[in-house]
Amino acid sequence: MIRIIKLVLLVLGSVILQNSIVAHLSMFGSKASVPLVLTVSIALLKGSLFGEVVGFSSGLLCDLSSGGPFVGIQSLGLALVGFLVGLMRLRFYSESIATQAISGFSATLFEKLISLFVLSILLSNISSPRIRFQGLLLTALVNSILTILIFRVLKKMLKESD
Numbered sequence: 238m239i240r241i242i243k244l245v246l247l248v249l250g251s252v253i254l255q256n257s258i259v260a261h262l263s264m265f266g267s268k269a270s271v272p273l274v275l276t277v278s279i280a281l282l283k284g285s286l287f288g289e290v291v292g293f294s295s296g297l298l299c300d301l302s303s304g305g306p307f308v309g310i311q312s313l314g315l316a317l318v319g320f321l322v323g324l325m326r327l328r329f330y331s332e333s334i335a336t337q338a339i340s341g342f343s344a345t346l347f348e349k350l351i352s353l354f355v356l357s358i359l360l361s362n363i364s365s366p367r368i369r370f371q372g373l374l375l376t377a378l379v380n381s382i383l384t385i386l387i388f389r390v391l392k393k394m395l396k397e398s399d
Contacts, residue, residue: 277344307356
């Protein structure tokens with residue numbers, strides 16, 4: 238029960254942090270994604286089910302708080318990321334810094350491509366959304382570094398509740 242409460246607080250905290258502080262921080266036009274990093278870290282620590290649930294709920298909260306016309310794009314992308322990274326946990330050693338960094342990097346690229354694909358379908362009559370590859374690569378790099386840091390913190394935090 239304590240683990241579930243901690244996960245709910247982590248999801249709420251990541252969305253609040255993303256929308257209040259991180260949304261105003263930009264490095265060369267790119268911003269980190271705290272809910273994505275949380276999803277990847279939880280999936281590496283606890284597996285695909287936890288990653289999926291954390292990804293979907295944090296994505297849904299981000300979608301609802303964004304005020305955009307399309308609800309569900311981030312929740313779909315983050316749920317898929319949580320599931321796939323959780324499956325990867327079974328094949329790779331999740332304690333490895335390389336695994337964490339590669340997971341954060343590839344999850345960022347995958348989530349952005351899913352969002353771009355869904356938006357291009359929804360906006361087929363208008364113009365297709367454009368992507369800046371340099372900004373995307375920088376965001377993926379920042380997210381991979383954050384994944385390593387957040388993974389370490391969450392490992393200690395969630396271990397205490399077991």
